[in-house]
Amino acid sequence: MAVERVDSEDDPRVAAYRGLRDGELVRSSGLFVAEGRHIVRRVLHDERYRVHSLLVNDATRRDLEPVIAGLPADVPIFVSGSKALAAIAGYDVHRGCLALVHRPSSVPVDALAASVTVLLVLEGVSNADNIGGLFRNAAAFGAGGVLLSPTCCDPLYRKAVRTSMGATLRVPFAYADDWPGGLTRLKAAGFRLVALTPRDPSETLDAFAARPRAKRLALVVGTEGAGLTAAVERAADDRVRIPISDRVDSLNVAVAAGIALHALVGA
Numbered sequence: 498m499a500v501e502r503v504d505s506e507d508d509p510r511v512a513a514y515r516g517l518r519d520g521e522l523v524r525s526s527g528l529f530v531a532e533g534r535h536i537v538r539r540v541l542h543d544e545r546y547r548v549h550s551l552l553v554n555d556a557t558r559r560d561l562e563p564v565i566a567g568l569p570a571d572v573p574i575f576v577s578g579s580k581a582l583a584a585i586a587g588y589d590v591h592r593g594c595l596a597l598v599h600r601p602s603s604v605p606v607d608a609l610a611a612s613v614t615v616l617l618v619l620e621g622v623s624n625a626d627n628i629g630g631l632f633r634n635a636a637a638f639g640a641g642g643v644l645l646s647p648t649c650c651d652p653l654y655r656k657a658v659r660t661s662m663g664a665t666l667r668v669p670f671a672y673a674d675d676w677p678g679g680l681t682r683l684k685a686a687g688f689r690l691v692a693l694t695p696r697d698p699s700e701t702l703d704a705f706a707a708r709p710r711a712k713r714l715a716l717v718v719g720t721e722g723a724g725l726t727a728a729v730e731r732a733a734d735d736r737v738r739i740p741i742s743d744r745v746d747s748l749n750v751a752v753a754a755g756i757a758l759h760a761l762v763g764a
Contacts, residue, residue, distance in 0.1 A: 502576055503575045503576065510573070514575075527599060528597045529597075529655070529658070530598075530658070532595055532655050533591040537594050545601060548596055551565070552577065552596075553593060555578070557592065557594040606671045609644065610644075610683055615713075616640060617634075619645050621646055625654050627720075627721070627749070628649065634754050635754075637755070639758070640668070640716070644679075644715070645673070647673070680732045690715050692729060692736045692737070693716060693719075693738070694738060696724070701738060702738065702740075706760040716761060718753065737757070
């Protein structure tokens with residue numbers, strides 16, 4: 498392994514670590530950011546991911562030494578003090594541990610649909626924390642993949658990865674460029690589209706879950722506030738709602754999806 502000491506935020510060797518808050522800039526470089534020891538360790542153990550470089554403090558280097566030792570010799574490991582590391586990244590780095598990782602190839606929608614029996618479908622979810630929570634629920638309750646509309650947040654954005662506890666690295670996902678027309682491809686693949694919406698006409702989640710389950714199911718959820726678009730609701734085979742107290746306007750989208758996945762799929 499190639500360990501290199503970095504003591505200045507202006508060191509050109511770590512130029513790629515400046516501006517990490519700009520998710521699109523990192524994405525356009527063909528990379529994503531893994532942050533925190535748990536997430537970085539998961540990446541290092543997964544052969545699907547190719548590490549570009551690491552930027553860590555001394556404590557993290559010692560902690561990850563057994564895993565780091567297995568990296569190819571041409572992968573640089575930059576070691577810095579915590580203050581310099583934060584100055585380089587532009588924020589207080591979680592547990593002094595960052596990795597830049599090459600983005601994997603995109604998964605085609607048809608390939609994703611062919612490989613699973615339960616899909617979580619997201620429309621317009623642009624909040625990174627919500628994306629992370631949704632992927633974590635997908636992993637917890639047995640959804641085999643996630644399909645995203647074009648306006649959804651990048652699941653490999655650092656905050657989404659961290660919030661998901663690494664689930665965005667494990668749960669396969671694809672973007673449907675043709676939206677909402679791409680939903681017809683799910684129907685053609687045998688999926689029953691179930692829209693989660695508080696609007697009428699809809700039936701309660703418990704009533705729907707009591708009926709025989711479709712062999713292939715796609716649960717469709719929308720962004721907080723606006724929810725699903727009318728076009729997506731029309732495309733759905735079923736519309737279901739989670740009854741809640743009239744003292745509360747709505748549920749967080751990740752919470753709602755978790756409740757629905759538990760009722761419809763289980764663990």
